[in-house]
Amino acid sequence: MQRTAPLAPYALVMPGFLLAAFIVLWPLYQLGVISTSEVNRFGQLRGFAGLENYVAVFTDPDFIGALWRTLIWTFGIVFGALAVSFPVAMILHEDFYGRGVARVIVMLPWAVSITMTAIVWRWALNGESGMLNSGLKNLNIIDTNIQWLAQAATAFPVQIMIGILVTVPFTVTIFLGGLSSISGDLYEAARLEGSSPLQTFRKITFPLMRPFVNIAVVLNTIYVFNSFPIIWATTQGGPANSTDILVTYLYKLGFRFGKLGEASALSLMMFALLLAFTILYVYLASREVRE
Amino acid sequence: MKRFTLGATGLTLALAMTTTLASAQSLRVTVAEYSAKTGPYFEEAAEAFEQANPDADVQIEVVPWDVLLQKLTTDISGGANADLSIIGTRWLIDFVSEGIAAPLDEYMDEDFRGRFFDVFLSPSVMDGQTYGLPVAASARAMYYNKDLLEQAGIDGPPQTWDELAEAAPKISALGDDIAGFGMQGKEIETDVYFYYAFWAYGGDLVEEDGTSGLDTEAGYQAAETYKSLIDAGATQPGVTAYNREDVQNLFKQGKVGMMITAPFLSSQIAEEAPDLDYGVTAIPAGPDGDRGTYGVTDSIIMFENSQNKELAWEFLDFIFTTEWRAKFTEGEGFLPVNPEVAAMPAFADNADLKEFTALLPDARFAPVIAGWEEIAGITSDALQTIYLGEGEIQPTLDAAAAEINEILDQ
Amino acid sequence: MSAKLKRTVIAWAVLSPLVVVTLFPFAVMLITALKPPTEVLTPNWVPSRLAWENFVSMWSATNFGPALWNSIYVGVLSTAIAIAVSIPFAYALNRFDFGAKGFLRQFLLVTQMLSPIVLVIGLFRIAAALGLIDNVNSVVLVYGAFNIAFTVWMLQSYFATIPRDLEEAAWLEGASHASALVRVFLPLAVPAITVTAIFSFIQAWNEFVIALTMLRRQESYTLPIQIFSLVAGRYTVEWHHVMAASLVATIPVAIIFAWLQRYLVRGLGVGAVK
Structure with a gap:
């Protein structure tokens, strides 16, 4: 360790810390102020309100629905993406003809802004003019058009599917990185000991991939929990709030209905929720490692 | 003689320019994007207005309809709103009750009022004060x-x-x-x-x-x-x-x-x-x-905190002339809000529009x-x-x- | 059948569902973009003719050029800011032992967790206070700041893999700390910095909510906002233009990806978990 100048590390850290703190903490403080104030529909403060805004959010039946769906949405996408990405990464790690092309195809959704992806899907899912229905009809999979976005029973699963699709590239990339960091000697040794591929997977690949899985889970949870464009561009949380998650509900509350106080309270509650999850997960993950 | 006039013009011009530098009169206008034609139309109007008023600098901010209310909210909350903005007339009461929209009556004379059909102007009148001018109107x-x-x-x-x-x-x-x-x-x-x-x-x-x-x-x-x-x-x-x-x-x-x-x-x-x-x-x-x-109208309002109310009014006066109204209304496919525009052949002889106009006596507006x-x-x-x-x-x-x-x- | 050929068949067979679903939106984009305007609403998969002129009309109808330029400007500049402040940050976290280290790590994790949409009201107030509304630089600043957490975290775990011996050897030869850093350490860190920069660029390229809130005039719109404005609340949507614009916006990034994907994998493999 260098100990020449005790202030040196602080000097090095300072520019980044100040910038991040300014852009992140100051708005956070603002939210705290707004959420405990009476606010008019244009965000102008009109006096102290205590916890009224928090109570209002808690007692709104739409909040509970959105909270519940957010959990389904987040877990569905995070674990869906995990389930797809792990085998895909294993395959892409193998040597086969066209691997480069396959890797590029799998990464491709990453190159498109999620907003645009969502807009394209919305168009593709259109009941009469959408190419998904017409494609499925051509393949004789369906014979009448499905109105994908008409009810939550079809819309929400499709939205989760889109979410998985845009989450896979990042996850696969992490896993590929992980697989390439596992030394080939270990596999060689396992092969010499005559262990089956399944055993190799259980004894070597899976345990060594653990930290990569953990990273993917934590980062994806943060991204997916806060993800707005997919649901907004396809259904705006409808019909009848049945595809609302907390973020879309927050947007409606704040910018459509002009309840900025409640929206700020909800923002902070969402932040707390995410914080609690992350701490819990990091704690569980590190405990497992120690065991 | 001619040289003298030229010289005088040059002098006035130079004077005008120095005053511009001294007090750059900029005007920000938020407009809702109705179609691909909206932005270009307002840019053109702004340019024409700037030519007539060389010391004015009009900035048009085109906002997609879906996010207009959000933008106005954040703008006002951050104290960074424009001088003029198009809003849905159904939102007007919120703007008026919070003291955000400025009353326009002091600028309006009878002649100006006469430019509008009453049925479209009246939704913007609250407590006897006019807070907005109908910029777009439609019926179903x-x-x-x-x-x-x-x-x-x-x-x-x-x-x-x-x-x-x-x-x-x-x-x-x-x-x-x-x-x-x-x-x-x-x-x-x-x-x-x-x-x-x-x-x-x-x-x-x-x-x-x-x-x-x-x-x-x-x-x-x-x-x-x-x-x-x-x-x-x-x-x-x-x-x-x-x-x-x-x-x-x-x-x-x-x-x-x-x-x-x-x-x-x-x-x-x-x-x-x-x-x-x-x-x-x-x-x-x-x-x-x-x-x-x-019946639905969108109104253009002036913000109470605008620093350039006189200039803002001049711009309103400018875009509510028959020529500019006709161009806008025809381009977007709205109903004419001005009798003079409605009387123009492009509107008066349009069979589809007649059906809509005939319905206006039955028109209901979003309640205030x-x-x-x-x-x-x-x-x-x-x-x-x-x-x-x-x-x-x-x-x-x-x-x-x-x-x-x-x-x-x- | 050789072993590799067999692997190839299996690999593509297993990947095929994902490949189909991944390519489907691109097919929709391409086909819709090439349909003559009168056919756009008919969901056929083969247009009667290829209307390449859509791309030309899209370019002017959607104000594409300026939006593309804004996106590149914002992406490059915000990345530059994030990287410039993150390198010393990450270096300090990695090479020094100091009291605030634990705090800084937690701080980074917390900033990582806050989504711009959650903070948008407060962010807007900062931009207003700084007089940066409708200025692409406000977006640059916010993206740069939000990316710091991720870039520091990636860089510092990568830095950990660069042996200290090399710097120490340079000191022994009489180099100052600063020159050892610049001449010995940074060259070794270039691959990591590149990978991190790409991530940061993608974040900026994709971001939607902040740009939507901060940018007012069409001249300052970035691509996602520009394309969104074509479908949001207009009285008619020109889908062929929307799709053509999405496609053109996607191609440059897709090419960068195809070119750099192996470095991405390598960078994440070393960097992600240390």
Whole structure:
């Protein structure tokens, strides 16, 4: 360790810390102020309100629905993406003809802004003019058009599917990185000991991939929990709030209905929720490692 | 002599320039984007205005409709709003009650007032003060596909909802991908699509006692009419997946017999589906002959905290001249808000527009209520629940009305 | 059948569902973009003719050029800011032992968790206070700041893999700390910095809510906002233009990806978990 100048590390850290703190903490403080104030529909403060805004959010039946769906949405996408990405990464790690092309195809959704992806899907899912229905009809999979976005029973699963699709590239990339960091000697040794591929997977690949899985889970949870464009561009949380998650509900509350106080309270509650999850997960993950 | 004038002009010009530098008169105008033509139109107007007023610098900020309210909210909350902005007139009360919109009466003379049809100016008048000028106006009427009606053996468009309920299934029977009545069930104005029938059955959005009118006979009957159209397969399938543009697209493709929408569909058909043989007629009437169209205006307001009110007013005065109004109204396919524009041949001889203008005496505007967007949201949610068959009509509307009453009470 | 050929068949067979679903939106984009305007609403998969002129009309109708330029400007500049402050940050976290280290790590994790949409009201107030509304630089600043958490975290775990011996050897030869850093350490860190920069660029390229709130005038719109404005609340949507614009916006990034994907994998493999 260098100990020449005790202030040196602080000097090095300072520019980044100040910038991040300014852009992140100051708005956070603002939210705290707004959420405990009476606010008019244009965000102008009109006096102290205590916890009224928090109570209002808690007692709104739409909040509970959105909270519940957010959990389904987040877990569905995070674990869906995990389930797809792990085998895909294993395959892409193998040597086969066209691997480069396959890797590029799998990464491709990453190159498109999620907003645009969502807009394209919305168009593709259109009941009469959408190419998904017409494609499925051509393949004789369906014979009448499905109105994908008409009810939550079809819309929400499709939205989760889109979410998985845009989450896979990042996850696969992490896993590929992980697989390439596992030394080939270990596999060689396992092969010499005559262990089956399944055993190799259980004894070597899976345990060594653990930290990569953990990273993917934590980062994806943060991204997916806060993800707005997919649901907004396809259904705006409808019909009848049945595809609302907390973020879309927050947007409606704040910018459509002009309840900025409640929206700020909800923002902070969402932040707390995410914080609690992350701490819990990091704690569980590190405990497992120690065991 | 000539040289002298030139010299004098040069001097004035130089003076003018120094004053510009001293007091750069910039004017920010937020406009809603109605179509691809909106931005270029306002840029052109701003340029022409700057030529007439060399010391003015007009900045046009074009905002997509869906996010206009959000932008205005953040702007005002951050104290960074423009000098002028287009807003939905239904939001105006919020702007007025918070002291954000400036009254315009001190600038307006009788001559200026005379430029507008009263029916469009009056929604912007609150407590005797004028807070906005109608910049865009539209009403709703029923479009019908003449070929489809003829094939289904229906002579003439239905005049009442009962006739429509009879005609629509016949048109739907023409083919698998043909629907009798195109119904909107998603996004902006889902509630309005319901009010057409609601008003025809004699409903009022806000009853005389100040409560919601959804939980009345008129509400139940209108919902019943729509729900049975859906159940009979007389609408396109999956109405809750269709927003206004989607239904209009079906109509342009000749897949929908009848639908209710605004004048701008005519100009779209002229460009995109010129061969479509269609007509425009009044919205069907209810059993007692009631009928209502939705009149909607957008207004341009001046902000109370504007530093350049005089200049802002001059700009308003400029864009509300007949020449610029005509250009805007024709480009966007709105109804003329000015008598002089309406009298121009392009508007006076337009058969489709006549149908809309004829409906104006029956036009109802969104009631002047704070929190209107939230009420519209609650109503749309309730309707979607009914359309999907996830709730019985009466209890669903009653619950929505109760929620709305809480907002109305505040 | 050789072993590799067999692997190839199995690999593509297993990947095929994902490949189909991944390519489907691109097919929709391409086909819709090439349909003549009168056919756009018909959901056929083969247009009657290829309307390449859509791309030309899209370019002017959607104000594409300026939006593309804004996106590139914002992406490059915000990345430059994030990287410039993150390198010393990450270096300090990695090479020094100091009291605030634990705090800084937690701080980074917390900032990582806050989504711009959650903070948008407060962010807007900062931009207003700084007089940066409708200025692409406000977006640059916010993206740069929000990316710091991720870039520091990636860089510092990568830095950990660069042996200290090399710097120490340079000191022994009489180099100052600063020159050892610049001459010995940074060259070794270039691959990590590149990978991190790409991530940061993608974040900026994709971001939607902040740009939507901060940018007012069409001249300052970035691509996602520009394309969104074509479908948001207009009275008619020109889907062929929307799809053509999305496609053109996607191609440059897709090419960068195809070119750099192996470095991405390598960078994440070393960097992600240390």
